[in-house]
Amino acid sequence: MTHYDLIVIGGGVSGLTFARRGAAQGWHTLLLEADGRFGGCLASHRYGGAAEGFWTELAAHTAYNSYGALLELLDETGLGRLQTRRKAPWRVWDGKCLQSVFARMHWPSLLPSLPKLLFTPKLGLSLRDYYGRVMGRRTYDGLLRHAFSAVLAQPADDFPADLLFRKKPRRKDLPRSYTLKGGLSGLAEMLAAMPGHEAKTGIAVERIERVAEGFRVHAGQDQWTCRRLALAVPAWEAARLLDGEFPDLSHHLKQIAAAEVESLAVVVPKEGLALPELAGVIGIDQDFYSVVSRDVVPDARFRGFTFHFQPGRFSREEKLARIASLLEVPIDRFVQTAERTSRLPSLKAGHLAWVSEVDLLLSGEQLALVGNYFYGVSLGDCAERSKAEFDRLCRSAS
Template structure:
């Protein structure tokens, strides 16, 4: 084993939650080490680059309501890279591309929508809440697929309180929805570039331990890292394993979170190969593909790009490729696909109670913890949670 340099904070996990927390702490003057087992930073923000073209394989849009995230964009020098998304429509897919409301019974919808003013989200699943608002038949036929496309997992049992959350803040200076000139990953690079941050990839952490100087972090490679404080910004399953030696109660709560595994396949094709108009995304109304998200919101002279989000291990690679060809309305792809995998938590009803327990146990243990299983799955939810943990950290440092 070798003894490594000591830090004010070690953040385990280099996704948006970990890097936004690290950036806040670094800008306060502290020395931060960010470690991740992957070969690149970003987590679910994953841009596939091909020459001068790119397409997102994970999260793909920022919104004017993401004020905490916009603050980080500005403070890290990317304001000039903000681009409004071009206005292109969306489609559903049966055996062809169809209008987004195809299959929706308008009479049932009109009859059910008034329930919006009388139905509360508290304690309800997405299916229970929205089924009353759009009508049960409409929900089962169309909206279950639409909502599942939003969170890239089956939405039926997702907590309605944490789905499509209403936000009280909104920037009036930014487009309603926007992207960055060089893709989402450029935001991750900007967060990580602060002079007080060191990022170390290919580093799997096996164990955390407390000592007189704070925390000792043991890597699978044998390296030992020392820090005054520690923050976990990884999936709840990984966090549970790492925290077990520090607090078994916290470990057990984290281990209880169900996880949805997603496999994404991305392909970039010449414009002339495709015979359908630009579209922001297409939602299949059947099968194991949650959605096809496109780069058509930022026009390129020669290329178009597409990311297909599949539930992992549901169909074979060949079946996935056939589905991709069907959605693209082509006989063959004629190009290699790039593949990646993501894991997303399923936030169930009763989440707020679990959340309170996690926060209390984390404070008792003396650690910081963030991720997409706290305030919600959106990018703003992740950044908001990390800001809250930074504020707690800053208060503790006084």
């Protein structure tokens, strides 16, 4: 049985960045991922056949130069692979026509509310409560609640206001927003390929136990021991793994609810498509949260659109018909399609108090919990939590 200084369970951006930090520290590190690929919400679909060389994003679609905890792990070669995304507008679809975002603002209630931005704290408030106060209820109900749902790919009213759009330092030497050739999955591929750690896919961990050496990890007939353990899996999966050895932590993790989103991407020939170029579409009282366009990374042959649908509403055929109607093209014009169902944490106002309780339970342990259910759901939030937990383990080891 092999013993490691660190085992990381979960190969999304949280687990990849944690494993990379362990390897850089000189720790003998093992990264285990249940899926057949690394990346988690870094889910770029690369097409073959007639659409060879084209790709669309099925989950995360944008990265920013404020993601310092992620960017600092890339070497000069990796940073050189970042590609600037072209600027394009977001539009709003209310079932009748495409509109600009500004057209949906209710100026008579917005303007008198704006001064409240100066003295209304976000801490402990939901998006509905905070932005309803500082932007006016009419603007919130008519635009912002839908825009936030588009950003989060789930109903957003109760999401913590203090976790969305947190200010972070920016890397002025890098593009404000970027992707990579072949999509954001390239970030996962770069991190997984970096030397210094072992990485395995297709390994579903069944249970963990505390032992004299630290922890023992069980997956089928395989077992490994480690001094330090990081769980970079969804909250509900971490709750299952910790139920036996850390019941208090498991109890807290079970409080995190899940929200599903059904994503379907289509590739359409560029020629003959009347829809103007755009970054995406916000659905107003629609059956989809958003449409994310590939127009920000233009291609000479094709355009791509990923529709993020509310769950359980339509069959695949009905979704394709819905997409064809909005794009105003027949279904037989779709060159290729790709789909994915994602489960995201559904966080509630006051979430930072929950985080503090979990951190208190972790204090003094060689166990780390990381993921998109702590500081927020963005790639940068995930990497930031991984850095904070890694630093804690380093302090406790010294």
